[in-house]
Amino acid sequence: MTTRWLTPEEQRAWRAYIASAALVEDALDRQLQQEAGMPHLYYSILATLSEAPERRLRMTDLAEGLKITRSRLTYAVTRLEKDGLVRREDCRWDKRGSIATLTDEGMRVLERTAPGHVETVRALLFDRLTPEQVGQLEEIFTAVAGGFQGDDAHATAEDVPWRRRSGKPCS
Amino acid sequence: MTTRWLTPEEQRAWRAYIASAALVEDALDRQLQQEAGMPHLYYSILATLSEAPERRLRMTDLAEGLKITRSRLTYAVTRLEKDGLVRREDCRWDKRGSIATLTDEGMRVLERTAPGHVETVRALLFDRLTPEQVGQLEEIFTAVAGGFQGDDAHATAEDVPWRRRSGKPCS
């Protein structure tokens, strides 16, 4: 079957999106590197942990919630652990398991840097959009995220990133 | 001034966006790594060159068009040059300058892999959106990109990535 190239409109949308997505991520990385001494992903790890019950999560759940590979997470957590922001504990119910816990220090860093992060997100994105566009943005990317469901049978998107592996308790 | 946290709606939009953006980039990288043996950025370099007059661009123009650092580009072009897809030439008018040119081989790789890339873009994004949403997507990210104008006074987004540095000819 012959290629269905992008229409001019799709072309424009795609280029605007790709360029902006990269710019936003870069800006976020730089801002957080400045204020928190870590890239965006690492901040997200702390943030995700902070919302989890008891501020702890199994590595695999954390990786799935953040949609990153386990090996990437291993590296990141090792660094955060060195910095004292996260602690690794063994899972008592599953001896293979490893649990990442946000330390008090980690919580403090998060609380200290969150306002600046939110400001940046506003400056980069929401301040530039109308309220309708915010709604559209959500719908568009909820639809896009839907395309990845099959990949590894997750819960939808970010709603319950701390969902447990099986029904098994864990800590 | 006290932090303006994200509203629940903004929160949802932000999370859907962040997660999807990462997923899309990853999927793109994987697809292109498979089919073309290079990550998305490297493919974009070839694509940008292919649209430039004479398929050549000064390093800095290329970096600005792609919105990446010069050093990142240097590394990437070095690799692409090793693979024979791009060639470096000296700029005759400005002895500091270096010009990246797409080779015939590079053009062939691009032509061979473009259809698959477009398919992927459709599968990841456009197939999941209504025509109205495509328009909304463009408007949203054109607005977002607008926020970066001051950073280095570019032409808007991707429209003229091959624009010349000064008025000076170059090759």
Added chain:
DNA sequence: TAGGTTTGTTTCAAACTTGAACCAAGCGGA
């Protein structure tokens, strides 16, 4: 309950990115 498969996590080397430092070559004015 032994043996094979799956699951959770880490390890390792190779590739890539970052930011600061560096080196030329242009440029502008005293």
Added chain:
DNA sequence: TCCGCTTGGTTCAAGTTTGAAACAAACCTA
């Protein structure tokens, strides 16, 4: 013309990401 400032590019070390092993524990199933 000489000098200091800017611009175009590369280099280098440190940090990060990738994907393919490697491992170990848990889970079948015959």
